[in-house]
Amino acid sequence: MSKVFCNKPFNHNYIHPNGKYRLCCTTIQDLPTDNNYNLFDASKHSLQDYWNSNRMKEVRRKMIAGEKIRDCERCYEQEEQGIRSLRDTQGMDEFIAITKPDGFLKRPATDMQLQLGNICNLKCKMCSQMYSHMHGMETKQIGEQDPDWLHWVKKQGANVNNWTNELGVREEWYKDKELKMKMYEHISANIEKLTIIGGEPTLIPEFYEIFDYCDKNNTLQDKIVVIVTNLTNTNPKITKWLPKLKEWHIWASVDGLGERTEYIRYPSNWQKILASLEFYKKNIGTNGGITLSPAVQLLNIDQLDDIIKWWIDWCGGELNDQYNFTWLATVWYPLICNPNIAPREWRLKVADKLEKYKFDDVYDSIVHNLRKDYHSQDSYIELQKAFIKYNDKQDQFRNVTKTWRQLLPELEKAIKV
């Protein structure tokens, strides 16, 4: 089996929250236009514009010839480390057969991940300007009060806040009327599996327009739709479309129980989250599904067992095709969100607690990794100092009902920097 071929450039459309086209969610390379200088941008270019661009044709030619491409470095690296990557070779022979020698592919993609901008009502701990304009706005406001802190955040980069673009800017690449109609047409006519992420998609009018367009064109029954939502908002409008879909799945971004998720996913409300879960449960029918997908991080790892137990209980005592759980992954960046930066003594105590519960291999490996030291002693001290400086400032600015120190007193005690 090929070590470089992947079906994504042959069958997948991906639009980043800032409107840049990429091969998929794993790569960090934006696709360049044919002048090899500008970048494709969904606010100016349609899906048809980039699909058979020079770069896309080159990627296909190289993959077919067995050559590595820079966009896919992350997958190659993961595979070298024995980790399963997102690279997918399914359908390889057929994709090769229908691709012209120059890489041109007449057939459009049937699979799509749509990141509908960065409009979001939350400012989650592990998030940044790219995925939440509110998060960016808050960082900017704190910086207006304390310019030294903002300067420090910027210098720290991926250690504390993965912010790359202008703070507070609303990424709304989908607003051009003509381009969005072209995108709806493409989704309606070609896409069989659509994953919609934000920002928070349920806050965005275009999210509903997609369903409406497909409904009017009678194509909902051909589609599997995955909606990634923070459950802070539900709109009854959607109940008209859900039963008509082939399948639908809610990926519930919930990162803790009660006040813990309210703290991490600030300013969410636990009762509202529970009510939203009930809303989808009520509408689940035979084609719906709800999957919990927590982002495992330093601020919730100590209750990972409790989160899973609560979820299984909420699902009626067992997981199945309709009520499921998925590992969104452990948060690696910003580094201060990664559980491994905590003091060893605290991590071992948490591992001992978690170990008493059995769930699956990923759970076991998360527990196992807590026992390993990934950083030098100096880096541990620096990262813990950064964790304190960043979170204390945010807590103070937000005037939270409970600070991280009050929510995780054992962690506070263990950090001795």
Ligand code: SF4
């Ligand atoms: S090999 Fe990996 S990075 Fe490249 S297109 Fe496939 S999933 Fe994306």
